Amino acid sequence: xxxxAKRLLIDKRRRSLLEQxxxxxxxxxxxxxxxxxSAEDVYVAINALDNISQALxxxxxxxxxxxxxxxxxxxxxxxxxxKLGVSTSMVQKYLIQSLVACQQxxxxxxx
Amino acid sequence: MSTNSSVERxxxxxxxxxxxxxxxxxxxEENPPSATQKQAFFDWKNRDPRxxxxxxxxxxxxxxxxxxxxxxxxxxxxxxxxxxxHQHSWQTLAKTFVLLMVVFLPILTWLPNSITLMMxxxxxxxxxxxxxxxxxxxxxxxxxxxxxNVDFNNTQRTIHLLKGEIRVKVSKNPxxxxxxxxxxxxxxxxxxxxxxxxxxxxxxxxxIESSVAATCQRQGCDVKPLHPGxxxxxxxxxxxxxxxxxxxxxxxxxxxxxLMVDGMPLGDVLAILSRFHKGYIYFDDQPLDNxxxxxxxxxxxxxxxxxxxxxxxxxxxxxxxxxxxxxxxTSK
Numbered sequence: 008x009x010x011x012a013k014r015l016l017i018d019k020r021r022r023s024l025l026e027q028x029x030x031x032x033x034x035x036x037x038x039x040x041x042x043x044x045s046a047e048d049v050y051v052a053i054n055a056l057d058n059i060s061q062a063l064x065x066x067x068x069x070x071x072x073x074x075x076x077x078x079x080x081x082x083x084x085x086x087x088x089x090k091l092g093v094s095t096s097m098v099q100k101y102l103i104q105s106l107v108a109c110q111q112x113x114x115x116x117x118x
Numbered sequence: 119m120s121t122n123s124s125v126e127r128x129x130x131x132x133x134x135x136x137x138x139x140x141x142x143x144x145x146x147e148e149n150p151p152s153a154t155q156k157q158a159f160f161d162w163k164n165r166d167p168r169x170x171x172x173x174x175x176x177x178x179x180x181x182x183x184x185x186x187x188x189x190x191x192x193x194x195x196x197x198x199x200x201x202x203x204h205q206h207s208w209q210t211l212a213k214t215f216v217l218l219m220v221v222f223l224p225i226l227t228w229l230p231n232s233i234t235l236m237m238x239x240x241x242x243x244x245x246x247x248x249x250x251x252x253x254x255x256x257x258x259x260x261x262x263x264x265x266x267n268v269d270f271n272n273t274q275r276t277i278h279l280l281k282g283e284i285r286v287k288v289s290k291n292p293x294x295x296x297x298x299x300x301x302x303x304x305x306x307x308x309x310x311x312x313x314x315x316x317x318x319x320x321x322x323x324x325x326i327e328s329s330v331a332a333t334c335q336r337q338g339c340d341v342k343p344l345h346p347g348x349x350x351x352x353x354x355x356x357x358x359x360x361x362x363x364x365x366x367x368x369x370x371x372x373x374x375x376x377l378m379v380d381g382m383p384l385g386d387v388l389a390i391l392s393r394f395h396k397g398y399i400y401f402d403d404q405p406l407d408n409x410x411x412x413x414x415x416x417x418x419x420x421x422x423x424x425x426x427x428x429x430x431x432x433x434x435x436x437x438x439x440x441x442x443x444x445x446x447x448t449s450k
Contacts, residue, residue, distance in 0.1 A: 025194045025195075026194075028193040028194050028196070029190045029191070029193060029194035030190075031193070032187075032189050032190040032192075032193035032194070033187055033190040051182075052185075052186040052187075052190075052191070053194070055179070055182055055183065055186070056183075056186070056191055056194045056195060059179075059183070059195065060194070060195055063195070071195075075192060075195050075196070078180055078183055078184070079183060079188060079191050079192050079195065080188075080192070083146075083147055083148050084146055084148060085148055099142050099143075099146075102138075102142045103135065103138040103139050103142050104138075106134075106137075106138035106141060106142070106176055107131075107134050107135050107138045109176070109179060110134040110137070110138070110172065110175065110176060110179075111131075111134065
C-alpha cells in the first residue's frame with residue numbers, strides 16, 4: 008500500500024516537474040519563429056513524454072541518456088558511445104533496453 | 119487481461135525485445151543494414167502480425183517524439199533525470215552521514231577529553247602555580263597548565279591527574295591510603311611527599327619524602343616501592359627503571375619555580391619550558407639532544423630562559439608572534 012502511494016506521489020511529482028520544464032523550455036524556444044503548438048499538441052506531447060519518462064525512470068542513467076541522445080538529439084550510435092564512454096555495442100544494448108521499456112509502458116497504457 | 123498465461127507474456131516480451139533489436143539495427147546510419155538483413159527483418163515482420171504490430175508501435179512512438187519541439191522534450195526528460203535522485207535520496211542520506219562522521223568524529227573524540235579538562239576540580243593556566251589544602255589537610259600544588267580531580271571517600275583518597283604536574287604533601291592517615299592515578303598507573307602513599315608529572319607516554323614519579331608504591335595500569339603489573347631521591351617512569355604497560363634525582367633541585371622547582379638541570383638533553387629542557395610558555399614553541403629535538411644542559415632556569419619567565427640557553431648553545435630563538443616561537447640550530 009505504502010509503496011503504491013509513494014509511487015503515485017512520485018509519478019505526480021514527476022509529471023508536474025516535467026510539465027513545467029517542458030512549458031518553460033517551449034516558451035524560450037518559441038522565439039525561433041516556429042509555429043506555436045496548440046494546447047492539444049502540448050497536452051499530447053507532455054502525455055507521451057510523461058509515459059516515456061516513466062518507462063525510463065526504472066532504467067540505469069546511461070540507458071536513459073542513450074535514449075535521449077539518440078531519439079531527441081539524433082546522435083549516431085558511435086557518437087553516443089563516445090559521449091558516454093562505452094562501446095557501440097553497449098549503446099545498442101542500452102537503446103534496445105530503453106525501447107523495450109517504453110513499449111511496456113505504452114502497452115499497459117492502452118489497456 | 120487476467121487470462122494471459124505466463125507463456126504468452128514471455129512471448130510478448132520476447133516480441134518487443136526482438137522488435138527493439140531490429141529497430142536499433144535497421145536505424146544505424148553508420149552501419150546501414152545489408153540487403154540480407156533487410157530481407158530478414160521483412161520476413162520476421164511478416165511471420166506474425168504481432169511482430170509487425172510491435173514494430174509499428176515503436177515507430178509511432180519514436181515518430182511522435184520527433185514531432186515535439188526538441189529542446190522542450192529534452193528539458194522535460196532531463197527533469198526526470200534529476201528526479202531519479204529524489205527517489206534515491208537514501209544515497210544522499212548515506213553520503214551526508216559519511217560526511218558528517220568525517221567532520222564530527224575528530225570532534226567527538228576530542229570533545230570528551232577537553233570537557234573532562236574543563237570540568238576538572240582544580241586546574242591552572244599556563245604559567246600559573248597554585249596550592250590547595252584538601253579536606254584531609256594534605257597540600258597539593260599544581261604546576262603550570264595542570265588539572266586534577268579530587269575523589270575522597272571513607273576508605274581511600276584519590277587524586278586523578280588529568281594533565282600536567284603536581285606535588286603532594288600527604289597528611290598521614292593509615293586507614294585511608296592516598297592514591298594518585300593517571301592514565302598510565304597508580305601511585306599509592308601513606309604520609310609522604312612526592313610529585314607526579316604526566317607526560318604523553320608516561321607519568322614521572324619523584325619521591326621527596328617517605329615512600330610511594332608505583333604500579334602501572336596493566337593487570338598484574340609489578341608494584342615497586344620508591345624512596346626519597348628516587349624517580350620512576352610509569353608507562354601504561356610497564357614500569358621504567360628506578361633512577362636517582364636531586365631532592366633539593368626538585369624542591370627548588372616547586373618552591374622557587376626554578377628549573378635546576380644537570381646534564382639534561384636540550385630537547386627535554388625545551389619540552390619542560392614549553393609547558394610554562396603561553397604560545398607554541400616549535401623545535402626539532404633530534405639535533406638538540408646532542409647538547410646537554412646544566413643550568414638554573416626561571417620557569418616563570420620561559421622566554422628569558424630561552425634567551426639564556428641561546429647564549430650558551432648554538433640555537434636561534436625567533437618569535438614570529440607571541441603565540442609562535444621557533445627554535446633552530448645555528449652551526450657556529
